[in-house]
Amino acid sequence: MELLIDPSIWIGLLTLVMLEIILGIDNLVFVAVLADKLSPTKRDRARIIGLVLALVIRLVLLSFISWIVTLTWPLFRIMSLSFSGRDLILLLGGFFLLFKATTELHERLENKEHHSSASRGYANFCAIVVQIVVLDAVFSLDSIMTAVGIVNNFTITITAIVIAMLIMIFISNLLTRFVNTNHTVVVLCLSFLLIISLSLIAEGLGFHVNKKYLYAAIAFSIMIEIFNQIAWRNLMKHQSSKPLLDRTSEAIMLLINKRNSNYLASLNSANFAEKECYMITGVLSLASRNLRSIMTPRDKIFWLNSQLPVEEIRLKLMNTSHNMLPLCYGELDHLIGIVRAKDCMISIASGEPMKTYEAVNPAIVVPDTLDILNCLKELRRAKGSLVIVSNELGVIQGIVTPLDILEAIAGKLTDEDQEETLEIKVSDKGWLAKGSTNIRTLQKVLNTKDLVRDCSNIVSLAGLLMSQCEKMPVEGKVLVINQWRFTIRQMIEYRIEQVWIERLAPHYKDTSKSSIVTSL
Structure with a gap:
């Protein structure tokens, strides 16, 4: 007791x-x-x-x-x-x-x-x-x-x-x-x-x-490990707040991007060819891109006007390589439907009026705010032909085909589109690019990702420069974006036609607040 x-x-x-x-x-x-x-x-x-x-x-x-x-x-x-x-x-x-x-x-x-x-x-x-x-x-x-x-x-x-x-x-x-x-x-x-x-x-x-020294060293090591565990759990908590697609994309991009990964430098270069890296990048960035970045723009759409004489329509069909075409009444914004070139030739030969295609093959119109993954669903509904992209005012902005989706992943495929490589001329001092150059193609040629974000609505080089200007630019205007200097060489009316691009020195610092330099 x-x-x-x-x-x-x-x-x-x-x-x-x-x-x-x-x-x-x-x-x-x-x-x-x-x-x-x-x-x-x-x-x-x-x-x-x-x-x-x-x-x-x-x-x-x-x-x-x-x-x-x-x-x-x-x-x-x-x-x-x-x-x-x-x-x-x-x-x-x-x-x-x-x-x-x-x-x-x-x-x-x-x-x-x-x-x-x-x-x-x-x-x-x-x-x-x-x-x-x-x-x-x-x-x-x-x-x-x-x-x-x-x-x-x-x-x-x-x-x-x-x-x-x-x-x-x-x-x-x-x-x-x-x-x-x-x-x-x-x-x-x-x-x-x-x-x-x-x-x-x-x-x-x-x-x-003296065991005190041993236990003091062990206690200090445990404290450091606790800090590491807390930092790791906070990192996992931060990562879990991101969508799974973003986390997966970042992990894979870290592996295939040789600029940011020293691990790949020790591997055989055959493991990741440049084209393979480009395709993987295209797949992972597909969900973050909008239709404007992959669609065929309005000024490049080949369409048929039902008001034209039959003989003129027949000549247009014979001189085009496209299989599916928008059929319109007078102008592009007045859609009748989607026609197949072969069926259209048969209709012309049989004397069938082209207005009947409105009921047989109606056009599927999607907003330009739609993402690419949802656009794929509309392409399936269109049976793989094409969909029309329109803005909120009902003005047609372009068309999207399965080939556009594939090219967004694998790059340009057709000979006609290979001419786009001529839009960028490379020299020892810089690059001369057309204003209509696709911004993603430009970033690939310049080997940079600092111009626009993946979620940006900017499609072309001209669009990028216009977004940086507070008023309509003129010839000779110089703009600095990050470590790149853009000089507008040629303007046609209000359209930017040619731009000279230079890489600035690494130590260069732009003193202007908006990274824009006034015209020379």
């Missing part, structure tokens, strides 16, 4: 429980590392067996405390060093722990796969249990010697050891799961075991190592 009301007894019990937990964490970490070598169905059993054996060994050693005290008596001397039974046990256990910690740490640093069951052979259960027992004996001896030195009461010592071990068994599953799911924590724990093994060897050789 006196034990229950004595405050010093409770303080000693609490102190001893905390100390046993701290000393037992090392044992628990190594049990978790060894149990990870077993099959998933045997890991929990090995962990529980290891901790129960640690409790049993501690109780057995505690019952022979009078004999354990004699282990500190010197057995023999080598030069100036004397060795006792305890020293020999600490040396053997320290070298064994050093060997296991070093091999495990080397395996992790070699970056070998640990969790691939297909290529991994699991260790023998009995062999793992034997290793756990050996480590339990080493850690238990040190734990018992420390406990007896703090509290000279057999009952309190047994109670503290049992309570501490039960707490460790309770938290072992959570700690093991956390250690095995965080590879950096595994390396950190193995480093702790490496330090502890060296301290055991030093004590076995008679050199006293």
Whole structure:
């Protein structure tokens, strides 16, 4: 009864429980590392067996405390060093722990796969249990010697050891799961075991190592690891707020973009050809692009006017390579329908009025604010022919065909479109580009992504320059966008026809607020 009301007894019990937990964490970490070598169905059993054996060994050693005290008596001397039974046990256990910690740490640093069951052979259960027992004996001896030195009461010592071990068994599953799911924590724990093994060897050789320094270093390392875990979780939280498509695109673009990835520099260049990178980039950026960036613009649409004489329509059909054509009444904005050139020729030969196509092949009109992925659905509804793109005022802006979608991914395919490469002339001092040059084609030629964002509505070089001007530009006007200088060389009426492009020096800094320089 006196034990229950004595405050010093409770303080000693609490102190001893905390100390046993701290000393037992090392044992628990190594049990978790060894149990990870077993099959998933045997890991929990090995962990529980290891901790129960640690409790049993501690109780057995505690019952022979009078004999354990004699282990500190010197057995023999080598030069100036004397060795006792305890020293020999600490040396053997320290070298064994050093060997296991070093091999495990080397395996992790070699970056070998640990969790691939297909290529991994699991260790023998009995062999793992034997290793756990050996480590339990080493850690238990040190734990018992420390406990007896703090509290000279057999009952309190047994109670503290049992309570501490039960707490460790309770938290072992959570700690093991956390250690095995965080590879950096595994390396950190193995480093702790490496330090502890060296301290055991030093004590076995008679050199006293103040445990405060060891635990201070371990506590500081744990604090740094906690900061790393917090930073990692915040990064994951920030990434999870982004759409899955954006996260996937950023990860893949980081791999294929040689400017931003040093990893690819060590790989064979055949792994990612330039065209393959271009196609992957096209696929990943497809959802963020708008129809205006891929459509055939209004001024390049080849359409048929039903008001023209039949012979003139027939000549137009014979001189075009297009298969599907918009049929209009008088002007482009008055749509009748979509006609097939072959069917139209047959209708002309049979004398059938072209107005009938309005009911047979109605035109599918989509807004210019529609994204490309939803436009694909409309193309399926149009049976793969074409869709008309219109603005909010009902004015036709262009057309989109399946070929336009494919070219947005793979680049230009037809010979006619290959003439667009002539829109940009390269010289030693810069680039001369037409104002109608597609902005994405220009960025590819300039090898930059700093001109417009993926979600920008800007389609052409002229559109980019117009968006930077507060009023209609004139010939000779110079605009600076990031590290690029654009000089308008030629204007036709109010249209930008030719632009001279130069790359500025890396140290160049534009002093204007809007990155625009007034005309020369």
